[in-house]
Amino acid sequence: MQSFDVIILGAGAAGLMCALTAAKRGRRVLVLDHADKPGAKILIAGGGRCNFTNLECAPERFLSENPHFAKSALSRYTQFDFLEMVTRHRIPYHEKKLGQLFCDDTALRILRMLLDECHDGAVDIRLSHRISDVARGDAFRVVTDKGVFEAPALVVATGGPSIPKMGATGFAYDLARRFGLPVVTPRPALVPLTVAEDDLTLMRPLSGVSADATAACGRTAFRENILFTHRGLSGPAILQISSYWRPGEAITLDIAPGTDAAAHLIGRKQARPKAELKTVLAELLPTRLAQALAEQRLPQGAMATLTDKALRAAGDQLNRWQVVPSGTEGFAKAEVTAGGIDTRALSSRTMEAREVPGLFVIGEAVDVTGWLGGYNFQWAWSSGWVAGQAV
Incomplete structure (x- = not known):
């Protein structure tokens, strides 16, 4: 058994953002992912140049059955906050149209930035770990094929089932139901x-x-x-x-x-x-x-x-x-998933489950879906940041 302050399931955009934020606050953070590489969707986004946010990001450009939920996170960590990090790491970018910001060269720059920030915070990222069980006693206990880990805080950042060829699954929904969290029926979004x-x-x-x-x-x-x-x-x-x-x-x-x-x-x-x-x-x-x-x-x-x-x-x-x-054309061609874990079961300020202290859900796994053009990445950054401030 290895113990941490925070375990984050998922090494994508939201998970890495949450990890680096929590690490800056002195938390001992473990990130687990079943894939053999982190940030797969970051690398393919925007034709390989990652449309990482949108200058015109606003809460009304997000869909949810609880439409006001996204306001808190989006206002506390804005597109300009993320842009400050991009600028600090000297990543060249440009506005393509309609406020959409892209890397000038490659999406790998965004992923490297997140990983460098995680490295600076001593975040422990473990890939190719398949989870067989998650339980909650005095702490959350995560059983994988390569070890058992525990922490008082567990963050679910495993996304939705869109683009299954990238390893996407409905794992987050199964886990949510296990802990009594309702799920808004997932459906393909931003899809032909x-x-x-x-x-x-x-x-x-x-x-x-x-x-x-x-x-x-x-x-x-x-x-x-x-x-x-x-x-x-x-x-x-x-x-x-x-x-x-x-x-x-x-x-x-x-x-x-x-x-x-x-x-x-x-x-x-x-x-x-x-x-x-x-x-x-x-x-x-x-x-x-x-x-x-x-x-x-x-x-x-x-x-x-x-x-x-x-x-x-x-x-x-x-x-x-x-x-x-x-x-x-279904989840295979959908850029994101609409629906997901019902936000009415979560705190809009922290992303923590109201009835399950210590359990947080962020990113695409949540019933918040943005417009095309960098909005969904901004939701990953914003929801990840607010959870990272709370764990």
Whole structure:
């Protein structure tokens, strides 16, 4: 039996942040992970450059069944606090768009920074340790295939089941239920959507085509690119709206955002009466998309032959294209997991379980999910920091 002040399960973004924070306070910290390397998701994030936070991070850009929960952590450890650490370690970075901050060179710089901070605090990181049991008596007791460890504080930072090929599992939920913590049903988030055969007939030949668009579901809408795939829809706007979408709901696509498409088409009928509709559509849309819509969904012929009513209907198709997704591409393609351990069972100030003193849950394992663009990393940093201040 080896004893520590804090045991952290998971050597990802949240776990390492919690470890270095607790170590700075003089805690003897052990980090356990079943993987053979730390920070796997950090290394693949942002195409290998790690979109590590967002300048516009705000609580309303996070989803949870308990929507105010994230406010405390996000306000106490902000994007600017993490940016100070990045600057102190002299990691070059840039803003790509919409407040998204990326490393100039490689995500490895962020991981090395976290590991260096852990090293400075004498954090004990043990990899390739498979956990067979976790129990609580006078202290938490963690049994692994390479030893038994105990500590008065246990932090669960094992994430959710998104991207299972990286070793992601639902371990956190099983552990939570063992200690009586409720779990909001996990579901894939920031994930491509699939469509039924009727829509797929149009979309499959467009695989690889990208277009500026607004994707809306209910009162929520995002304007960025959408991407047609061989299974349906992807791209930033689709990934964003997927977190809000529920099975059976429609999403509305405006593929001519900022333009009254009907008025444009009627105007072009006067200016270009001999032009084919698909030619005029190509003024607003990528050529392949314009051609596919004209051939499969819209009236044929020269502009002069089309009635204003037909052109208004065509414009409505561009500005209010209704699609009912058949599903998502699942956890395998989801960037994060929505749902998770119910935040109503946790303290928003410390991330500690209200009914299980000494048990903390942070990061993606919790029912807090951010927008695309660095928000989920910021939740990892913020939730990890506040737990590290409390253990």
